[in-house]
Amino acid sequence: MAPARSSPASSPPPTSLDGLVAAKEIVIACGPGGVGKTTTAAAVGLQAALHHGGKVLVVTVDPARRLADALGLEGIGDTERRVPDDAFRAAGLKPRGELWAAMLDTKQSWDALIRRHAPDERTKDEILRNPLYQNISGRFVQSHDYIAMERLYEIHASSTYDLIVVDTPPTRNALDFLDAPERLADFFSSRLLRWLIVPYRSKLVNVATRPFYQIADRILGTQFLADISEFFVLFQSMYDGFVERAQSVTRLLSDRRTTFMVVSTLEAVPLREAEFFADELTKRRLHLGAIVLNKVLPGYFTDPVATGTAAAMKEQAADLAAALAPDLAAAGPELGDEETIRRVLGEVAESFLNFHVVANRERDERAHLAVAPEVLCAVPFFDTDIYDLAGLLRLGEQIWSG
Amino acid sequence: MSSLLDLRLVFVTGKGGVGKTTVASALALLASQRGKRVLICEVDGRGDVAGLYEAPPTGYQEREVLPGLFVMTMDTEASLREYLKLQLRIPVVGRIGPLAKAFDFVATAAPGVREILTVGKFCYQVRERQYDLVVVDAPASGHIIGQLAAPQAINELVKVGLIRSQTDWMLDILSDPARTGLVAVCTPEEMPVNETVELAGRVRTETTVALRGVVVNRVLPELFGRQEEAVFDALCSARPRRRLDGLVGEEAGTVLAAARLAVTMRRTRAAHLDRLRAGIDPAVPLFFLPYLFARSQGLRTTRQVATSLGEELGF
Ligand SMILES: Nc1ncnc2c1ncn2[C@@H]1O[C@H](COP(=O)(O)OP(=O)(O)OP(=O)(O)O)[C@@H](O)[C@H]1O
Ligand SMILES: Nc1ncnc2c1ncn2[C@@H]1O[C@H](COP(=O)(O)OP(=O)(O)OP(=O)(O)O)[C@@H](O)[C@H]1O
Ligand SMILES: [Mg+2]
Ligand SMILES: [Mg+2]
Numbered sequence A: 001m002a003p004a005r006s007s008p009a010s011s012p013p014p015t016s017l018d019g020l021v022a023a024k025e026i027v028i029a030c031g032p033g034g035v036g037k038t039t040t041a042a043a044v045g046l047q048a049a050l051h052h053g054g055k056v057l058v059v060t061v062d063p064a065r066r067l068a069d070a071l072g073l074e075g076i077g078d079t080e081r082r083v084p085d086d087a088f089r090a091a092g093l094k095p096r097g098e099l100w101a102a103m104l105d106t107k108q109s110w111d112a113l114i115r116r117h118a119p120d121e122r123t124k125d126e127i128l129r130n131p132l133y134q135n136i137s138g139r140f141v142q143s144h145d146y147i148a149m150e151r152l153y154e155i156h157a158s159s160t161y162d163l164i165v166v167d168t169p170p171t172r173n174a175l176d177f178l179d180a181p182e183r184l185a186d187f188f189s190s191r192l193l194r195w196l197i198v199p200y201r202s203k204l205v206n207v208a209t210r211p212f213y214q215i216a217d218r219i220l221g222t223q224f225l226a227d228i229s230e231f232f233v234l235f236q237s238m239y240d241g242f243v244e245r246a247q248s249v250t251r252l253l254s255d256r257r258t259t260f261m262v263v264s265t266l267e268a269v270p271l272r273e274a275e276f277f278a279d280e281l282t283k284r285r286l287h288l289g290a291i292v293l294n295k296v297l298p299g300y301f302t303d304p305v306a307t308g309t310a311a312a313m314k315e316q317a318a319d320l321a322a323a324l325a326p327d328l329a330a331a332g333p334e335l336g337d338e339e340t341i342r343r344v345l346g347e348v349a350e351s352f353l354n355f356h357v358v359a360n361r362e363r364d365e366r367a368h369l370a371v372a373p374e375v376l377c378a379v380p381f382f383d384t385d386i387y388d389l390a391g392l393l394r395l396g397e398q399i400w401s402g
Numbered sequence B: 001m002s003s004l005l006d007l008r009l010v011f012v013t014g015k016g017g018v019g020k021t022t023v024a025s026a027l028a029l030l031a032s033q034r035g036k037r038v039l040i041c042e043v044d045g046r047g048d049v050a051g052l053y054e055a056p057p058t059g060y061q062e063r064e065v066l067p068g069l070f071v072m073t074m075d076t077e078a079s080l081r082e083y084l085k086l087q088l089r090i091p092v093v094g095r096i097g098p099l100a101k102a103f104d105f106v107a108t109a110a111p112g113v114r115e116i117l118t119v120g121k122f123c124y125q126v127r128e129r130q131y132d133l134v135v136v137d138a139p140a141s142g143h144i145i146g147q148l149a150a151p152q153a154i155n156e157l158v159k160v161g162l163i164r165s166q167t168d169w170m171l172d173i174l175s176d177p178a179r180t181g182l183v184a185v186c187t188p189e190e191m192p193v194n195e196t197v198e199l200a201g202r203v204r205t206e207t208t209v210a211l212r213g214v215v216v217n218r219v220l221p222e223l224f225g226r227q228e229e230a231v232f233d234a235l236c237s238a239r240p241r242r243r244l245d246g247l248v249g250e251e252a253g254t255v256l257a258a259a260r261l262a263v264t265m266r267r268t269r270a271a272h273l274d275r276l277r278a279g280i281d282p283a284v285p286l287f288f289l290p291y292l293f294a295r296s297q298g299l300r301t302t303r304q305v306a307t308s309l310g311e312e313l314g315f
Helices: A017-022 A037-051 A067-071 A085-090 A106-117 A121-129 A131-138 A142-157 A171-189 A191-202 A210-220 A222-236 A239-254 A268-283 A304-315 A317-331 A338-367 A389-400 B020-033 B048-052 B076-088 B098-109 B113-128 B141-157 B162-174 B190-206 B226-236 B238-248 B252-279 B299-312
Strands: A026-030 A055-060 A098-103 A163-167 A258-264 A288-296 A375-380 B009-014 B038-042 B063-066 B069-073 B133-137 B180-186 B210-219 B286-290
Touching (some): A017 A288, A017 A375, A017 A389, A026 A037, A037 A055, A037 A098, A037 A163, A037 A258, A106 A121, A106 A142, A106 A239, A121 A131, A121 A222, A142 A163, A142 A239, A258 A268, A268 A288, A288 A338, A304 B238, A338 B252, B009 B190, B020 B038, B020 B069, B020 B210, B020 B299, B038 B113, B048 B069, B076 B113, B113 B162, B141 B162, B141 B180, B141 B190, B238 B252, B252 B286, B286 B299
Parallel strands (some): A026 A163, A026 A258, A055 A098, A258 A288, A288 A375, B009 B133, B009 B180, B038 B069, B180 B210, B210 B286
Antiparallel strands (some): B063 B069
16 A cells, blocks of 8 residues: 655645646546546646656547647547647747657557457457457446556556656546556456356356356346356456556555646536545545646636626616717717617626626635645636647646746 | 427436536426426436435435426446346345345446446336436436447347347337437537537447437627627727726726626637537537526526526427
């Protein structure tokens, strides 16, 4: 198990992402759905490449292809690709280091894993051909979690990159991926597994287990059961390799070179989930490095003077319109219509007061945040989406230096 | 084309956080308000649905939270237990103990089993006809395909046995566009739109379920028309702004700037809607739901969303 992590008094915790990331080799971005994990992960990777230099890799473990959009890399795939200099030049940037990106392909990664761990050619071919294996590796998402962590380990072990920023799917799954290595190890060492495999080895089912097979047989059919068993018999041959690897992956996650960056908005539902996740991290003695609050409304929405102004504007819209009409008519005769001015003032005030309600709620949520990361930072709600280097830069600058 | 509410089984999916639970809850409420007996089922088990009706948390056993509106939470182990009891006449009392372990094992060993128990439960509810409509607050778009494709996948893997005959009738229900449909929720943002377009393609090629609509959630209000915008621009210029400051307080400039932000946000988002429309089969309708400026989310906001949804559906 990992040692408890508390910073010695001599080195105060970093107060900025810059400082936090400088001391780490792996940053894992996680949090609820749609809050901006992918965007933030890419933005942090970009900042690190710009300011720290070295080779920085951003890898997404998300089943959907989004990181590519953000990095302007069409058809990015399982193998890491470098963000071209042209892309930086076009955005007016001169990074000190290199920015790389990869998007996990579950099927390819599984196949590579089998090739590496299989004891011989025949086992390898049999596994790759097994219909169950093909389904596990290709079609179903659960297998994604394990392979993601496995790949992270492999990339880290290759020492090719100075920093790896990992993007993850929404929280519940992120928890799954934290558990995946251990679950897999448990699974392969389980008595149950051996139990299931026995009859296909010895053709001898004992009295105690017979009912189970009878039920399983009725439900699943004999062929399918045979496929399952073959699959696991084959996998047994790779047992040691897998368990050892799974343990290494778990160690890597709790290593002090790894930190977690929880991303959330200040909306109630995502925030509760982010707190839950931060809590789980701490329970597991994983390093809660940063919380990034994203899409936060600008502070002026909670300013009492501005709010008072908006309220007055709404109330006195008709009088104000009358007072302003001459000024506006001077700028253009078509602009002087009092009724139109009144409507515009009303809409403007109403809009402010609407956002004021939301901003107040956000401020309250923020004040009652129930977690204590080393770095807490906020990103404003931008007026446009973020899907290119310029956008990532804009976001990154908000959080980098604290 | 018949209405969404005439279906028997509706899956609501979309990118994480776009408002799947909000939309699913509102859709179920709307149907119940229109006299249907509705079951809404939450798949991820976080309890968000009950929260949106301000009802106490629910379990696997469905419970009526409002007239004609029932809520349940998916639980694959309970579903297995029910299945064993109904189909194999194996009564299982209390926790299933060793059987649960065996199940966990088979479910991990044979991916798709979990999915099939989930989807199977919904299909079963449809077949039993206890409800006019079953609404599923489904997993995020990355995962829904696996779930909807599971019966087909299992059908390819398992050639005989009980499961096979089960997946046959499930596929009947899922593939029937008069009974089953998928609703994708998205927001007018770059990545949610990309993902929705991608999802629409995958639903068509990898599943047998029909996409029946895309709900665009969190649409910001249109503040002004063209003529009004010219007036707004003029208001922002120095003289009128100073006069405003004098009349209503120091911060008129800030209030105007805030409106400018709202206008720009709406405008950049409008471009994504054009991409959405172009990327989705023209026969699939888009429904728009406004951004909610509320202190908190609860029954009141769920009612508001239901009303907006009703208007969009032409009621
Ligand atoms: N600060 C911001 N201001 C405005 N838009 C933002 C901001 N941050 C992110 N976005 C937008 O929000 C959308 C969702 O972001 P993103 O895809 O990064 O979220 P995610 O957490 O990775 O989602 P998922 O859970 O589905 O993987 C994107 O369209 C992105 O451009
Ligand atoms: N129309 C809306 N206007 C404003 N806020 C909204 C709207 N719809 C949803 N929200 C807010 O967005 C957040 C996410 O909504 P919801 O839980 O419905 O999304 P979801 O897609 O089910 O999320 P998840 O992927 O986590 O299950 C909630 O905090 C909710 O209050
Ligand atoms: Mg993402
Ligand atoms: Mg939800």
